[in-house]
Amino acid sequence: MSSDTAGRPRLRAVLVAFGLALLGFVLVLPAGFVVSGVYTAAFGAEVDDVAALGISMIALQGIAFPVTAWLYVRRRGLSWEYIPVAAPDLRDIAYVVGGFVFAFVAANVIGGALITVFSTEPAQNTGATTALANPEIIPYLAVLQILLIGPGEELLFRGVIQTRLREQFGAWPSILLASAAFAPLHIFALSGGPAAAAITISILFVPSIVFGYLYEKRQNLAVPALAHGFYNATLFGLMYVVVKYAPETASEAAALLGV
Incomplete structure (x- = not known):
């Protein structure tokens, strides 16, 4: 064989x-039209x-992404057994906590280094901008990160995507390629x-790689979904604290919300 x-x-x-990642974002258009109606x-x-x-959020993570996954399966x-998912046990929970903490610390360290080296602040997430203008919705958005955003993404x-790549590549190549599909598409937001x-997209690679590792290590989708949800929810929680107690730095806080 050549x-x-x-x-x-x-x-x-x-x-x-990469086609599945793009399709997920394309399907948000009809899904958004329906939800808006x-x-x-x-x-x-x-x-x-x-x-x-x-x-x-409902159109993208709640409808478009799951529909894309369903269409592929x-x-x-295939059956949904293609995607391993189960109620997390104590060891899974330990990985959720450890992965969440590591992702949070690593993203902030690397993000700080990139900002220092290039003297450029990260791009703002449009959702974060809306949240800053309407801080009363931030607690609800934090809950949605755990219930909808983490699981959907x-x-x-x-x-x-990572499971598909794993059929042809080893663990780390599939993690990196899935992250390469995940992070850049956030540019739309x-x-x-x-x-x-x-800079923002580069920072996004950090938690994405951690979530990919958690999935590969535990073979349970609930583990990266929970870690992802708590990671995002923590960022919104920090934003709420900043808006409440240090509003003068609120615009800088918005740059934290890249996931």
């Missing part, structure tokens, strides 16, 4: 992985910034110049 022929399954796996019909109100933020004739990027966006 090297070209041998490399085709790996190339196909990479193309499928339901919101308008139910509440008889126009979609303001707060409603738009909630609609985008169905297309390959991990289902697609770890449960489907960022505001700022190219340099600021590049």
